[in-house]
Amino acid sequence: MDFVMKQALGGATKDMGKMLGGDEEKDPDAQKKEEERQEALRQQEEERKQKHIRMExxxxxxxxxxxxxxxxxxxxxxxAEEKAAMEAPIEGSLTRPKKAIPAGCGDDEEEEEESILDTVLKYLPGPLQDMFKK
Known part of the structure; x- marks a missing residue:
């Protein structure tokens, strides 16, 4: 009967101790194998990245x-071109910024009056020009 039990269980009797919480057999090269495996994974990942860069x-x-x-x-x-086109002032646009209005066009009414007065004075005879300038 013992023979039959041993045959049925086979090599499981050795593993029974491990299952019950016994000491595990430690592989002396396990640390070295793990480091080699990690290095191989890193190397594969680097090769994959290089391949991707070349393909791109x-x-x-x-x-x-x-x-x-x-x-x-x-x-x-x-x-970039569209952005530059949006920033550039458009000639004759109603929505252009106020600072884009050329000098002499717009807000200064005194300048307009002076320029009109100067224009009129140019067409008056000499004695009348002297009277208006004083």
Missing amino acids: AEREKVRQQIRDKYGLKKKEEKE
């Missing part, structure tokens, strides 16, 4: 060839 560079090269062929611009360039 090739894709960008093809994209640039297409842009050159059809005269297209990059999205960033388009956005």
Whole structure:
């Protein structure tokens, strides 16, 4: 009967002690194997990243060839041009900023009166010009 029990359990009798909380066998090279495994994972990850960078560079090269062929611009360039166009004052626009109004056009009424008076004085005869200037 013992023979049959040993055959049924096989090598499980050795593991019974571990299951019940006995001491585990420690592999002396376990630490070294774990470090090698971690290094291999890091190396694989680095290779994957390098491959991705190379592929992306090739894709960008093809994209640039297409842009050159059809005269297209990059999205960033388009956005920069649109932003510059929005900032530039548009001639004759009703919504342009006040500081963009050229000098001599607009708010200073005294300047307009002086310029009109000077214009009228130019067409008057000499003695009348002297009277108005005094």
